[in-house]
Every structure is written in C-alpha cells, then in structure tokens.
Amino acid sequence: DQQVKQNSPSLSVQEGRISILNCDYTNSMFDYFLWYKKYPAEGPTFLISISSIKDKNEDGRFTVFLNKSAKHLSLHIVPSQPGDSAVYFCAASESNFGNEKLTFGTGTRLTIIP
C-alpha cells in the first residue's frame, strides 16, 4: 500500500518558468511533510518541510503548499533553473505520535529545459 504517491514520474519545464510537483498521501496520521532533491549517485538533499499546522512554507525559490482536507501537497519552484533538474521525493511522518519513520513517494524526475 503506497501511502505517499507522486503520480507524475517525470516533468519538463522551461527555464525561468514555474515548476509544480505534486504529492498525495492517504495516511491521515501524517503531520509533517518534507521534500528532497536527489541527483544521480548522491544521497537525497533536504529542501523544505511543512508541519500540518501550516498550509504554506516558503524558502527562497521553493514554496510548499499543504491541503490537509485533500491530503495533497505541492512544491513550487520559481523561477526554475537548469540546476533544479533532479529527482524530487516527497516524504511524510507521524511526528506527533513519536514515529520518526519517513515514508517516501516514488519520485518525480524534473527536467529544466534551457
């Protein structure tokens, strides 16, 4: 049972435009959400996170939106840059229940077209 889903395996965006990556989850106990970026032959790099008490968190070019009623989160990157080309994973945890485990989605490969 895939509790965290990224339904788009790939996405191509023109440089300078907005990239929107989507993630859906099924476990209503999840209360903390993260986005990671992964280059080939490297470990995932933490990008941004959001707690369930918020609906938006912004850090520079990266903004994460959380819609709890829809069990949906999205990552917006604007403007998109060639260095943003990577695989993006969303992850979730039940932090309020003391569960440290991160459950990951299957990833979306983002390609920024110069």
Added chain:
Amino acid sequence: SAVISQKPSRDICQRGTSLTIQCQVDSQVTMMFWYRQQPGQSLTLIATANQGSEATYESGFVIDKFPISRPNLTFSTLTVSNMSPEDSSIYLCSVRAELAVSETQYFGPGTRLLVL
C-alpha cells in the same frame, strides 16, 4: 546540517557473500536510520539504529539479514548478509537533525550495491 559519509561508495559482490556498509557522522546524533532504494523504487526504511541497544526493524526486514551496529553516537554499520541479486540497491544512512524541533532527516551519499 551534519556531514555524513558512507563507505564503500559502491561495490559489486557475489551472491552468498556479505557486505558491511559504514556510516560516519561529523557530530553526535541521537537518531540514525538505514534506508534502501531498489532500482526504480522509492526509499524504504530498513531500521532505526539505536545507540547501545538492538536496532528497531521495519516490517519485512530482519536482523539476521541486515544486522546493524551502533557503537557510539557518530557511527553505525549495516551488513547485508547472504546476498542475492534482489539485494542490489542503493543503501543510505540518515540522521535526524538535532537542533530543530522538526523531524527532518539528512542523508549520506549512499552505497550502490550490485549483487551478481
């Protein structure tokens, strides 16, 4: 964030053998984790490495197959025992951020394992 290194970075092994992967952190951390990423798949938690006690394994993973050591707050090892081609994966250790109130985990560079 902590600096995490893993050894080896990659290896090619014969079936039936075992490989021990090391994870070193540049600062003391309470929580260390081991994940696996099989080809084309997501990251899956294998176990939580507990300092001074046995690791806590996730469903589907057992100590006999993936023994873990955590002798101190900066180091852990994961052994992949009696390997088969299905064990070909990227193995990653991660640590939880110590200073933040969040559950953010930071990952090492990974160990790419191919079993023939």
